[in-house]
Amino acid sequence: MVLQPPRSGTSRYIRPNFTWVNKIAGLLNRFMYHPDSDVQELLRNGQLGYSAYRRTGLTHHHPQRSFKGYTVIAPQGGDSAYALDMGGRIVHRWRFPDLRPFYARILANGNLAILGVETKFAPSGPRLPGAELPADLKERVRGFGGNASVLREVDWNGETVWEHNNETIHHDFVRLPNGNTVIVEWVDIPKEIERQVRGGQRTRTRKRPPMAGDEIYEIDPVGKEVWRAKVWELHDPRLDPICPLEPRNEWSHLNALDVNADGDVLFSCRNNSRVGIINRTSGELTWSYGQPETFHQHNATWLENGNVQIFDNGMHRLGMPRSRIIEGNPATNEIVWEYTASPDIQFFSGHISGAQRLSNGNTLVCEGAPGRLFETTKDREIVWEWLNPIVETVRGDPSTSIFRAHRYGPDHPAFADRALEPRRYMELNRLHGLGGPGFRGSRFGG
Template identity: 45%
Template sequence: MGWSLHHPHGLVYHAPQYCHRGYTLFANLRGFDANLIDMEGRICHRWHWPGGINYANLLPNGNLLFMSLAPDEKLPMTGIGGHTGGLVELDWDGNPVWELENPWMHHDFQRLDNGNTLALVWEEMSSDMTFRVKGGFATAEDPVQMLGDVVREFTPSGEVVHEWKSWEHLDFDADVICPLEGRREWTHGNSINVTADGDYLVSFRQTSTVGIVDRESGRFTWKWGPGEVSHQHNPSFLDNGRVLLFDNGSHRRAPNTNYSRIVEIDPANNDIAWDYRGEPAISFYSYQISGAERQPNGNTLICEGATGRFIEVTSGHQIVWEYINPLFADSGRLAGGSSSGRANSVFRAHRFSPDDPALAGRDLDPAKYGNLNRILGTG
């Protein structure tokens, strides 16, 4: 979606009788703060971290778990989207309670019920395997060892107790890199989730693939996407057994134009049970990042990431809440920024019900941030 400098920001629209009421958490891509806003778009709580906050989520105890900014040192993944410095956990008041530095981590994580943390990690593949990967465009700077995606489970002390190396279970003929993408990495994993059975739900942007991986055997039990979605993000497993995801739509195959949509796919038969797209289609578009989250009332919270726009839509495709992030950070031009690199881009957003355990007994009075809310036009 595009707009001029005169386009409204903050809360744009709110039909409370149709919304799932709650508090929405987001952080500017490559910013230093995570914000919790109410349905009126007012900041009710925020966390700050000098090492930066790329993407954050709330834990049931009210702590904030997030990926920090990437280090300045030159590494094989430097400059690739999603690069971070590792994981940090802050308590409600912003005090650090846990940190795991690892510049090979990227994009996504999940805290498990056993207290361990699942994260996406890059690892260099062998030169022989790199040579066998198909697709992408070649440059003189291409590495001899391409980066591959690994899912690792870390204990609180940082010990790795389980890992899944994607390239050991991929198909050189089927898992082909988009011809408009480079060859620094094979798959560019951008999401990791755990199903009710403990298996992994993964998303690979480079190959436009989502899949469910059996945790014990490492084999894919379901894999879908090429030709159907394009450079998707944030698949999540729904209670009805389907998978919800953000289909970014960049590099979509002709004769289709580039547009984004939300897709609810049934892994049992690969039928698309529901989707959402803009009207006209180009009015809803984020060529990278972004996400979608099903709400308890059946609505879907959507983060149109590159433009910093959040909308809540009903199953009948009606927008009942719209908010445009008024905060900017040095996210870079590729994340939707201006020529200066400043952008309001957001990797993903989450909404928490007022009775969520993470918010129990918390002070969520927006008056604490009255001056900031007034400056942002939401006070």
């Protein structure tokens, strides 16, 4: 921040001495944007791939055009979920000493649902290329992305009110209006099916364990299973091949679930780049979409108009990799809206990521790999942007990644009638350079 006098010709201008102003600005920049010493050391060593002096936290806000509320995130590798105000500052924290959160969202009753892996199951070392996979499914999936072992519902103070344990669940879940919960889990698919599945990188090992597939199941509040769909039976081994650049450990790698008012289940699978709709009553696949339109996509969601929104990661796309958000009509397969960057290669996340359509028509985007969140209008104007300064460790490597983010209005049961002030987390905000001295600005300001 260097202040300059106006150009010549400006009337009633008295040239001041800017030396002391620039000194103060320099101190403020150091206070607000410099990470703590441990993070600086990681950055200096080049382990995060960007400058230790880049600006993080809130980088842009257009208050007149943004959707006001609180943004909930669970940075990968940490032990916490956070609520951020519109100034990008932490105003609430849920902490989980016994698990590593993967994904968090607020439920309709105001509680937080957290999907994560318990620390006793969490892998600590890096993935080793070519390492032999365990034969036991529960042990094997601990090395898969998005793995979890518990889905937990907690109140505002972090007290557990409901929990479901399963060492093979992963990625996503949906709480239904009747209190039931829809979850996805890995299963071993039959060998005769595995042999028919095309694609993927084949290995010569004789001890290769079974290929993993996905099944979606629904449980009631006491944990009784009431419905199940075997996704591996709905896919065609010939027409839904694994990407040739992916291993054959998994066929589909289901990474997103959503359920509409009719009970139809929308899902997204990364490894074979497929999005589908399952009719709840018949169990049949009523819509299939994907490559060559989407590549390793995430976060397929229903919109109120019946269309489907997808984060198309663009990983392994022909040409330069680039991501985009698309809204499609499943009745016609027509793309009716699309967000891309300009130039398009400046927006890319090879994995994770998501997008939420907000009630004012804007879209909150989570560019997951670098941990960048931004809100865009229908006209593709970015009206809010936040870069994650919270550095955690994933399999021994530093990370600022976020699987997905959600924003909730101030009238949501989780936040209504609560005085949420960043001052309550002043030291935590200062540690991560979120906000300046005194945390000036309202909770819905910038």
